Amino acid sequence: MCAEWAITVGMTITVPAKRVPPSVTGGIRDRIKALSAAGQAIYRLDAGEVDFTSPDVRTPSPTEIADLLNPYGPPLGLAGLREAIVQTRGAFPAGLTVDDILVTNGAKQAVYLALAVLAPPGADVLVPAPHWVSYLPMLEMTGGRAVVVPADRSQSFKVTPEALERAVTPSTTAVVINTPGNPSGSVYTRDELEAIATWANERGLWILSDEIYRHIYFGEGGSAPSIAETTAERFVIVDGLSKAYALAGWRVGWLIAEKSVLGPAKSVMSHTTSHASNYPQLVAERALRDSTYLPLVRHELRERRDALVSAIHNAGLDCVEPQGSIYTFPSIESLYGRSLGGIDIVDDLSASEALLAGGGIASVPGSAFGAPGHLRLGYGRNLAEITAAGERLIETLR
Numbered sequence: 564m565c566a567e568w569a570i571t572v573g574m575t576i577t578v579p580a581k582r583v584p585p586s587v588t589g590g591i592r593d594r595i596k597a598l599s600a601a602g603q604a605i606y607r608l609d610a611g612e613v614d615f616t617s618p619d620v621r622t623p624s625p626t627e628i629a630d631l632l633n634p635y636g637p638p639l640g641l642a643g644l645r646e647a648i649v650q651t652r653g654a655f656p657a658g659l660t661v662d663d664i665l666v667t668n669g670a671k672q673a674v675y676l677a678l679a680v681l682a683p684p685g686a687d688v689l690v691p692a693p694h695w696v697s698y699l700p701m702l703e704m705t706g707g708r709a710v711v712v713p714a715d716r717s718q719s720f721k722v723t724p725e726a727l728e729r730a731v732t733p734s735t736t737a738v739v740i741n742t743p744g745n746p747s748g749s750v751y752t753r754d755e756l757e758a759i760a761t762w763a764n765e766r767g768l769w770i771l772s773d774e775i776y777r778h779i780y781f782g783e784g785g786s787a788p789s790i791a792e793t794t795a796e797r798f799v800i801v802d803g804l805s806k807a808y809a810l811a812g813w814r815v816g817w818l819i820a821e822k823s824v825l826g827p828a829k830s831v832m833s834h835t836t837s838h839a840s841n842y843p844q845l846v847a848e849r850a851l852r853d854s855t856y857l858p859l860v861r862h863e864l865r866e867r868r869d870a871l872v873s874a875i876h877n878a879g880l881d882c883v884e885p886q887g888s889i890y891t892f893p894s895i896e897s898l899y900g901r902s903l904g905g906i907d908i909v910d911d912l913s914a915s916e917a918l919l920a921g922g923g924i925a926s927v928p929g930s931a932f933g934a935p936g937h938l939r940l941g942y943g944r945n946l947a948e949i950t951a952a953g954e955r956l957i958e959t960l961r
């Protein structure tokens with residue numbers, strides 16, 4: 564599945580760049596576009612974005628534009644935003660300060676910078692599966708090697724220190740933990756995180772804690788447990804505004820880490836983009852300081868989750884109820900042997916194709932997340948769309 568990108572220099576000399584797989588979700592979007600253009604109604608359960616009225620974003624004043632937005636800003640990010648992160652995050656790591664935050668162009672860049680530091684060529688990184696689509700391509704780019712550690716439905720898609728211990732190699736530098744998880748919707752409890760932290764401490768390993776869905780949590784308190792609440796000694800936290808704050812297009816994320824990681828990450832940032840763009844950072848600060856917003860989005864997303872999970876169960880599919888994030892991850896093995904829209908279902912890739920062709924239902928195959936036999940169905944779109952998609956799913960699989 565890997566595409567070998569190459570540039571040709573002079574006559575015939577070919578310089579291979581990195582082996583980076585094309586985006587699966589990008590391919591699905593192209594298919595959807597073609598079907599929509601042909602007049603087919605599409606139910607967008609493939610979406611990885613929250614459709615919600617984002618927090619009020621006020622226009623900057625002329626003084627802010629002249630003094631704050633026009634000139635280069637601080638390499639770590641605007642001080643006001645970093646202060647807002649410390650004040651509003653809830654669990655901010657003890658001992659770290661505003662100077663241990665690097666604001667990035669989306670959480671994606673934060674993950675990449677962390678891996679660039681933690682996973683140079685020769686290093687192994689443990690990546691529990693199902694996993695977000697971009698960790699493996701990013702490791703291809705940094706030169707590190709992904710060691711995938713599978714966790715199935717019977718384990719609620721969560722790994723344990725025992726499973727990590729079985730996978731660890733002498734070259735392992737770090738483990739990636741994504742909670743709440745994309746695509747599983749699983750959330751590690753504080754005790755589970757603590758057990759992983761204790762194991763990582765004993766092994767001297769780093770934990771890359773991707774907490775981009777932290778505030779989309781349906782359990783007590785509304786924010787999922789963070790690695791910052793454990794005794795982990797070496798960790799990097801990734802967070803941002805794309806999901807809970809429905810501000811994906813502003814591209815604001817951040818990295819929280821001690822200087823040994825933040826320093827090199829800041830150097831890469833400063834030699835590539837100098838810093839994240841100023842205006843989105845101002846918008847981000849205002850969004851974070853709007854304390855009325857998060858409870859509203861959580862309430863709404865819980866309704867969407869309940870509607871989709873109930874439709875998935877009524878359609879006869881087996882699905883663990885997600886405790887956070889914006890995704891369900893049902894098993895579709897019960898569909899093998901059936902045919903929809905002229906497509907025989909033999910695996911998750913054909914199941915995704917068949918649902919699209921036979922019902923206009925867009926999904927992402929589990930293989931993209933290292934977990935074949937499942938589909939990711941998201942509830943980020945509005946309730947009316949989720950309800951209609953759920954009805955369509957039941958009708959299509961009847």
Ligand SMILES: Cc1ncc(COP(=O)(O)O)c(C=O)c1O
Nearest residue numbers: 669670671695745775803805816
């Ligand atoms: C687990 C996970 N981490 C990071 C990101 C990147 O977030 P952003 O859009 O802020 O770059 C995503 C986006 O889908 C994600 O699902």
